[in-house]
């Protein structure tokens with residue numbers, strides 16, 4: 001039997017559970033930004049692979065605090081540069097010119113920086129500051145990481161810093177999850193593409209722009225099936241030939257006479273898992289499968305409802321399909337203003353994160369939480385989570401929130 005009014009947590013868990021298992025793909029590291037590892041990156045070598053100089057200077061073999069050695073100039077016996085080591089050994093009374101990143105020669109115990117050295121007719125003379133420098137300026141072999149260490153584990157998403165680590169470990173390619181394919185369909189007679197000529201009773205279609213971008217931002221491939229009018233045949237035909245792993249519909253989710261998405265998909269064997277969630281905004285959110293086992297997630301048309309529910313239910317599906325673990329929950333911050341007690345529907349309030357007089361970040365909900373408001377969403381940093389029947393909160397009290405993935 002189709003379930004109605006399930007909880008937000010139940011719906012999130014369900015969407016994670018029904019997501020397809022990640023499919024591994026080997027790809028070039030250069031193309032791996034934003035992809036999720038399905039196999040760990042393991043160091044095949046120590047980094048650095050040798051004791052390396054951290055500075056430009058002179059490698060010497062003796063203790064920096066040896067008072068006898070300090071008086072005499074040192075004989076320069078060679079050079080160690082990054083990529084070409086000095087092959088010999090440094091002995092007492094000798095030094096080797098060395099540059100940052102170069103292997104420290106055998107026998108050397110420290111590098112004296114060149115600012116603390118004077119060239120004399122008798123050799124290299126180390127100034128008192130050089131002798132008194134407590135640092136060796138040597139990076140020991142394996143300081144960064146050691147051969148055999150798991151540097152990046154499966155389930156991690158590759159960002160610029162992780163890409164760099166994989167490269168430093170010598171990985172030319174990485175094994176990542178195939179990006180799940182998501183097809184998005186907008187429905188409604190009132191919708192025209194931005195730039196087209198709307199009739200007076202029409203509006204510009206905007207929901208798919210958020211949804212496509214969210215899918216891509218979260219690591220999926222997104223395809224737009226277009227805008228269909230409220231017409232059974234049109235909706236059926238748009239979805240019929242679609243090969244995506246998930247079909248997301250926007251609009252036509254509710255109970256109105258022209259909310260036709262579910263009736264149109266019944267012709268393709270739609271079986272519903274649940275038909276609504278106990279949430280505001282986004283109550284008519286539903287999911288089910290077609291006869292060919294393709295999953296459909298139906299989002300309500302109101303832009304805030306669609307975006308909140310994409311954040312809460314589509315994102316977990318994508319994360320699971322990519323093999324990412326559940327992100328840590330919840331985050332909490334103090335409220336910047338009072339909020340009243342919540343009703344029986346779990347509620348997500350669009351809010352900004354603002355710093356108070358003491359520099360502490362706080363949650364400031366927008367006064368108008370109507371689910372049609374696109375401008376409010378465009379300024380929001382977070383969704384404040386208000387459990388069903390939660391009591392009123394006063395300014396300064398802690399509230400749970402979901403951080404939105406905004407560019408700063």
Ligand SMILES: Nc1nc2c(c(=O)[nH]1)N[C@H]1C(S)=C(S)[C@@H](COP(=O)(O)OP(=O)(O)OC[C@H]3O[C@@H](n4cnc5c(N)ncnc54)[C@H](O)[C@@H]3O)O[C@H]1N2
Pocket residue numbers: 186187188190191203204205206207208250251252253254255256259281282283284299300301302303305371372
């Ligand atoms: N009698 C009832 N009416 C409504 C109920 C209810 O329980 N009983 N639920 C309300 C709730 S809650 C929501 S949310 C909306 C969602 O309804 P639909 O999913 O059927 O959405 P539509 O009617 O198609 O559209 C709602 C609204 O959003 C605009 N829209 C739709 N798609 C887009 C898009 N791609 N881009 C921009 N804007 C879009 C549309 O023009 C409407 O203004 O139902 C309530 N009604």
Ligand code: MOO
Pocket residue numbers: 279280281282283284300302305371372
């Ligand atoms: O829950 Mo609807 O999503 O109120 O706007």
